[in-house]
Amino acid sequence: MDNPVETIGIASARIARLAAIRAMLCAVAPALTAIALGALLTQIGDVTWTRLGYRLAPERGTVLSLALIGAGIVVLAAGLVMAFRSYRRANDFVAAAAELDERLDCDQEIVTFATLADPSAPESIRARRTPLFPILWRRAIALFGGLDVRREFRLEVGEPLKRSSIFAGVVALAMVLATLGLVRAPTPENTEAAKLRAIAEEIARTSASSDDSALADKIRQAADAIENSKLPPEEKKKRIEEAMREADKAAQKRNNSQSGKNQGTGKSNAQNGNGKSQGQGNSAGAGSGEGKSGTGAGQNPGGGSSGSGKSATGKNSGKNEGGKGSAKNDKNDQNKGDQSNLELHDELAKAEAQVETANAKNPGPDNQPGEDKNQGGASQPADKTNQKGGSQPDPNRPGNIPKPGANGDRNIPAAGGKPKNNKDMGSNLGDTHLGEMPTSTNAQRFLKPGEKGATVDIRDARYVMFRLPGAPSSGSGGKTVLDTDRPTATTGYVNAPLAPTSDDAAPDERQLVPPRYRDMIH
Amino acid sequence: MGAAPQQASPDQRVAEFRKIFSRAESEVARVIVGHREVVRKMLTALFCGGHILIEGVPGLGKTLMVKAAAETLGLTFKRIQFTPDLMPSDIIGTQVLTEADGHRDFQFKPGPIFAHMVLGDEINRATPKTQSAVLEAMEEHQVTVFGTTYVLDPPYIVLATENPIELEGTYPLPEAQMDRFIFKVVMGSPKPDELREILNRTTGTAQARIQPLFEASRAPRAIEDLKALVREVMVAEPLERYIISVIGGCTPGGPGAIPEVSQYLRFGPSPRGAQALILCAKVNALLAGRVSVSYDDIEDAIVPCLRHRLLLNFQAEAESVSSESILEQVVKRLRKPRT
Numbered sequence: 001m002d003n004p005v006e007t008i009g010i011a012s013a014r015i016a017r018l019a020a021i022r023a024m025l026c027a028v029a030p031a032l033t034a035i036a037l038g039a040l041l042t043q044i045g046d047v048t049w050t051r052l053g054y055r056l057a058p059e060r061g062t063v064l065s066l067a068l069i070g071a072g073i074v075v076l077a078a079g080l081v082m083a084f085r086s087y088r089r090a091n092d093f094v095a096a097a098a099e100l101d102e103r104l105d106c107d108q109e110i111v112t113f114a115t116l117a118d119p120s121a122p123e124s125i126r127a128r129r130t131p132l133f134p135i136l137w138r139r140a141i142a143l144f145g146g147l148d149v150r151r152e153f154r155l156e157v158g159e160p161l162k163r164s165s166i167f168a169g170v171v172a173l174a175m176v177l178a179t180l181g182l183v184r185a186p187t188p189e190n191t192e193a194a195k196l197r198a199i200a201e202e203i204a205r206t207s208a209s210s211d212d213s214a215l216a217d218k219i220r221q222a223a224d225a226i227e228n229s230k231l232p233p234e235e236k237k238k239r240i241e242e243a244m245r246e247a248d249k250a251a252q253k254r255n256n257s258q259s260g261k262n263q264g265t266g267k268s269n270a271q272n273g274n275g276k277s278q279g280q281g282n283s284a285g286a287g288s289g290e291g292k293s294g295t296g297a298g299q300n301p302g303g304g305s306s307g308s309g310k311s312a313t314g315k316n317s318g319k320n321e322g323g324k325g326s327a328k329n330d331k332n333d334q335n336k337g338d339q340s341n342l343e344l345h346d347e348l349a350k351a352e353a354q355v356e357t358a359n360a361k362n363p364g365p366d367n368q369p370g371e372d373k374n375q376g377g378a379s380q381p382a383d384k385t386n387q388k389g390g391s392q393p394d395p396n397r398p399g400n401i402p403k404p405g406a407n408g409d410r411n412i413p414a415a416g417g418k419p420k421n422n423k424d425m426g427s428n429l430g431d432t433h434l435g436e437m438p439t440s441t442n443a444q445r446f447l448k449p450g451e452k453g454a455t456v457d458i459r460d461a462r463y464v465m466f467r468l469p470g471a472p473s474s475g476s477g478g479k480t481v482l483d484t485d486r487p488t489a490t491t492g493y494v495n496a497p498l499a500p501t502s503d504d505a506a507p508d509e510r511q512l513v514p515p516r517y518r519d520m521i522h
Numbered sequence: 523m524g525a526a527p528q529q530a531s532p533d534q535r536v537a538e539f540r541k542i543f544s545r546a547e548s549e550v551a552r553v554i555v556g557h558r559e560v561v562r563k564m565l566t567a568l569f570c571g572g573h574i575l576i577e578g579v580p581g582l583g584k585t586l587m588v589k590a591a592a593e594t595l596g597l598t599f600k601r602i603q604f605t606p607d608l609m610p611s612d613i614i615g616t617q618v619l620t621e622a623d624g625h626r627d628f629q630f631k632p633g634p635i636f637a638h639m640v641l642g643d644e645i646n647r648a649t650p651k652t653q654s655a656v657l658e659a660m661e662e663h664q665v666t667v668f669g670t671t672y673v674l675d676p677p678y679i680v681l682a683t684e685n686p687i688e689l690e691g692t693y694p695l696p697e698a699q700m701d702r703f704i705f706k707v708v709m710g711s712p713k714p715d716e717l718r719e720i721l722n723r724t725t726g727t728a729q730a731r732i733q734p735l736f737e738a739s740r741a742p743r744a745i746e747d748l749k750a751l752v753r754e755v756m757v758a759e760p761l762e763r764y765i766i767s768v769i770g771g772c773t774p775g776g777p778g779a780i781p782e783v784s785q786y787l788r789f790g791p792s793p794r795g796a797q798a799l800i801l802c803a804k805v806n807a808l809l810a811g812r813v814s815v816s817y818d819d820i821e822d823a824i825v826p827c828l829r830h831r832l833l834l835n836f837q838a839e840a841e842s843v844s845s846e847s848i849l850e851q852v853v854k855r856l857r858k859p860r861t
Contacts, residue, residue: 098760112758112814130754132532132813139813 004140005117008110011149012096018153019090020083022160027079029164030171031072037175038068044179060182068175075171093118103152106143113140189358192351193223196243199344215250218243219344226351233359240352247344357516532813535751539808542748543569545735549594552730554587555723556716563707563826564591564681568639568745569752570801572704573660573680575645575695575830579687582709583720588641588681596734596741597638597677604648606691610655614665615672630667635659638677638742645682646692653699656680660702677745697789697833704798706830755804757815762800764856765820769796771852772832782851786838791831798827821857825849 037044041061090096097114104110113136115121116129186194200219203212218239225231225239530538543565550561560576564587567574576584585601592599602613615633619626634640635656645653659665663674682703684695700706712720723730736744770776773790774783783790802823803815810819825846832845 094759107810107812107814107816107818108758108761109812109814109816111760112756115758115760116756125759128756130756130813132536132751132754132756135532135536135813136756 002141002144004110004113004137004144005119007144007147007149008093008097008100008114008117009119011100011153012091012093014149014153015096015099016087016091018155020087021155022157023086024079024083025157025160026164026167027075027082029161030167031075031079033168034068034072034075034171034175036072037172038065038070038072041065041068064175064178064182067178068171071171075167093120100144100147100152104143104147109136109139110143112136188354189226189351192347192354193226195347196220196223196226196344196351199347203344211246211250211253215243215246218246219348222348222351226355233355236355237352240348240355244345244348247348353516535747536808536811536813539569539748539751540811542735542744543809546591546594549732549735550587550590552732553590553723554583555719556712557583557587557709560707560709561587561591563705564588566802566805567704568595568677568679569749569805570704570798571677571679571749572798572801573682573702575682575684575700575703575706576709577684577686577706578709579711580685582711584681584683584709585641585643588639590732592639593732594735595745596736596738597745598738599639599641600634600637601641601643602634603643604645604652606647606649606693608648608652610652611667613652613655614659614667617668628668630670630672632672635665636672636674638675638679640678640680642680642682644685646684646689646694648693650693650696653693653695656682657699657702675742677742677749700830701792701794703830704801705826707826752801752804752808755807755813755815757800757804761803761815761817761820764817765796765799765803767856768799768820768824768828768852769793771856772828772849778856780851780855782843782848786834786841786843786848787832788835789833791828795828795831799823802827817857821853824853 041064045061094111094114098108098111100106101108101110116126116133116136118125196219200216200223203219204216207213222236222239222243225236228236546565547558547561551558554561564574564576568591578584588601589599602608611633613633613635615631615636617628618631620629621627642656645656655665659674659678660680663676663678665672665674685692734741767778769791771778771780772783772787772795773779774787776783776790779790799820800815803819806819806822807813807815810816828849829845832848834843834845837843838848
C-alpha cells in the first residue's frame with residue numbers, strides 16, 4: 001500500500017517538471033525561429049533577390065542577422081528563467097494534490113488530506129487534524145489505488161507549442177517588417193555583382209578543378225569589389241580584369257582539352273570568317289552576345305558570339321554573311337563551360353562598363369578631371385572599324401541590313417544574358433539598363449556614315465540598343481587586354497531626343513537613352 | 523436507537539449521523555408533504571447549532587413541521603406567536619411571587635423560550651424590544667432576568683417565521699438580528715400533487731404517527747454528539763480561501779467584488795456568513811459520506827446562508843434585483859477557484 005503523502009510528492013515533482021518543460025517549450029519556438037531566421041538571412045536575402053528583385057544591404061543584413069540571433073538567445077535564456085520559475089511555482093504539495101483531486105474527481109478529499117498532511121506545513125496545521133482524519137487517510141489511499149502519476153500527468157506539447165507558435169509568428173512578422181524596412185532596390189552594381197556571384201557559384205558547383213575554383217574566387221572578388229563603394233574605380237576595374245584574365249585562362253585550358261573539336265572549328269573559321277573577329281568590340285555591347293543566326297533556324301549556342309574576339313566570333317560572322325544559316329554552328333560542339341565562360345565575359349564586361357559609368361556619374365575625389373586618364377580619352381570616338389568587331393554581321397553588307405518586321409533580318413542580336421532572365425527586376429532605371437536588354441523585334445539600326453540604305457525611322461522605337469567595341473583580343477590565345485581607348489560617356493545624362501516629339505505619340509512611349517550612350521548619338 | 527457516538531469509531535459516527543439525519547427527514551415527511559429542502563435545512567441548522575428564518579405565507583405547515591421535527595428527535599418544543607403587544611417577559615419568563623413554608627419569595631417562571639426547539643411565529647409582528655429579547659437567547663443560549671442568568675439547555679434552536687404579506691404594523695427584523703439566523707429559507711406553496719397528498723392526510727381518519735429517534739432523556743446528548751461530529755469535518759485551506767473570496771465578492775468594495783455587488787448592495791455578509799457557510803458545508807459533506815468539505819458543499823450553502831445577509835440598496839429594489847440573483851452571479855464568477 002503506497003503512502004499517499006509520497007504519491008502526492010511524486011505528483012508534485014512530476015507536475016513541476018512538466019510545468020518547466022511547458023514553459024521552456026513556449027520559448028523554444030520563437031527562439032529557434034529567430035535564430036534560424038538570423039542564420040538563414042543571407043539565403044533568404046538571396047531568394048528575395050532572385051524572386052522579388054530586392055536586396056538587403058549586406059551591412060544591414062548582418063546587423064539584422066545578429067539581432068535575430070541575439071533575440072533568439074535572449075528568448076531562450078528567458079525561457080530557461082521561466083522554466084525555473086514555473087518549476088518552483090508548480091512544486092507545491094497542496095497544489096499538486098488539488099491537481100490530482102481535479103483529475104481523479106475526488107471532491108477535494110485529496111487536497112484536504114494534503115493540507116493536513118503536508119510535510120512542510122507548520123505544526124499548527126497538523127494540529128487541525130480531527131478524529132476523522134484516519135478516514136481521510138484511508139480515502140486517499142483508496143483514491144490513489146492504481147494511479148500512475150507518469151501516465152496521469154503526460155507531457156502534452158500541443159498547447160505550449162500552439163502558444164509558442166504565436167510568439168514565433170510575432171518574431172517572424174517582426175523580421176519581415178524589419179526586412180521590409182531595410183531592403184532596397186538593387187543598384188546596377190548590385191545586379192552585376194549578383195550575376196557574377198551566380199556565375200561563380202555555377203562554376204564552383206559544376207567544376208572541381210583548381211583553376212575553376214580560382215576563377216570562381218576571382219569572380220567573387222570582382223563582385224565584392226563592384227559592390228564595395230569604398231574601393232576606387234581603378235581597383236574595381238583591376239579586379240574585374242583579373243577575373244577576365246582568369247576566365248580566359250580557364251577557357252584556353254578547356255579549349256586545349258577539346259582540341260579535336262576545336263580543330264574542326266578552326267577550319268570552319270578559316271573558311272567562313274572574314275577577319276572581323278579581330279575587332280576590338282567590347283563584349284559589353286548588347287549586340288555581341290548570343291545573336292540568332294540569320295535564318296533563325298538555330299540559335300548559336302554561344303560559341304561564336306563572344307565580343308572578346310575569339311575565333312568563334314569569326315565563325316559566326318562568316319556564317320551570317322553567307323546567310324546560310326546555322327548548320328555549322330550546330331556542329332560546333334560548345335559545352336556548358338564555354339557557355340558560362342562567354343556569359344562570364346559578357347557580365348564582366350558589363351560590370352566594367354558599369355564601374356566606368358558610375359565613376360563618370362559620381363566623380364569622387366580620386367576622379368577629378370585631369371586625374372582620370374580614362375575619362376580624358378573615353379569621350380573620343382573609337383576607331384570606326386571597331387564597330388565591326390565582335391560577332392555581329394557586317395552591317396556594310398547589304399544583305400544584313402535588317403528589315404522591320406522580318407524575322408530573318410534580326411541580325412541585331414539580343415542581349416548577352418538569357419532572354420528569360422530579362423524581365424524588369426522592379427528597378428526604376430527603365431528597360432535599358434544593363435542586363436535587361438529586350439529581345440529585338442522590328443529592329444532597325446542606324447546607318448554608318450556613308451552607308452546607303454533605308455531611312456531609319458525610330459519615332460516609335462521602344463528601345464535603342466548600342467553595341468560597344470569590345471576588348472581587343474591578343475592573339476588566338478584569347479587573352480583579354482583592357483581597351484583604354486574605347487569611348488566612354490563623360491557628360492551627365494540628359495534626355496536626348498531620339499526623334500522629334502510627335503503629337504500623336506503617347507507620352508509613355510518615349511524612352512530614355514541610357515546616359516552612358518548618349519554621347520555616341522550624332 | 524442511537525449508540526453512544528463518542529465510543530464509536532469515526533466511520534461509525536459518520537454512518538450514524540447520516541442514518542439519523544435521513545430518518546429524521548423521513549419521519550418529518552410523514553406529516554409534512556413536500557418542503558423537503560426546508561426540512562433538510564431545518565435539520566442542518568439544528569446540527570450546525572444555528573437558527574433558521576422561514577419565510578412563507580400562513581397555512582403552509584410551518585408549525586407542524588417544527589413540531590414534527592422536535593417529536594422525531596425527542597426534543598422539547600415551544601411556540602411563540604409574536605404580536606405587537608407581546609412583551610419580553612412573555613418570552614423569556616418573569617419572577618413570580620410565591621409563598622412556601624410561610625416564606626414569600628420570587629421564583630423565576632421560565633417563558634416559552636426555554637425549550638430545545640422554539641418556533642417564533644411571525645416574529646416581525648413583535649416590537650423591536652421584544653424581538654431583541656430573543657437575540658440574547660439566540661446568540662448566547664442564555665437569558666438574564668432580574669440580574670440572574672439562566673442557561674438554555676442544549677440543543678437550542680429558534681425557528682422564526684416571517685409572513686411576507688400583511689406587512690402593515692410589522693417591524694421588519696433589523697440586520698443585526700437577521701444575521702443571527704444561519705439560514706433563511708423560503709417556503710413556497712405546495713405543488714398540486716403535494717396539495718392532494720396534504721388533503722388526503724389531513725381530512726381523513728388516518729393520523730400519521732411519528733416514531734422518535736431518541737428517548738427524550740438522552741436526545742439532547744445524542745444531538746450534541748452529532749453536532750460535535752459536524753465540527754470535526756475537515757476543510758482544506760483552498761476551500762477556506764474560496765469561502766473568503768465569496769464573502770469578499772459579496773461585499774461592496776470588497777476584494778473581488780463583482781460589479782453587480784457594488785451596484786445593488788449597501789452591505790455584504792458579516793463573518794457570521796462565512797461561519798454559516800463552513801458549518802452548512804460540513805453537514806453537506808457528512809450527508810455525502812465524506813469527512814472533508816468540497817466546493818459543491820459550499821456552493822450548495824451559499825444562497826440559504828447568505829441571501830438574508832445582503833442588504834440591497836434602493837436601486838436594487840427599484841429594479842427588482844434579488845439577493846439570490848446577485849449570489850448566483852458571484853458564484854458563477856468565483857466557481858471552483860484552483861490553487
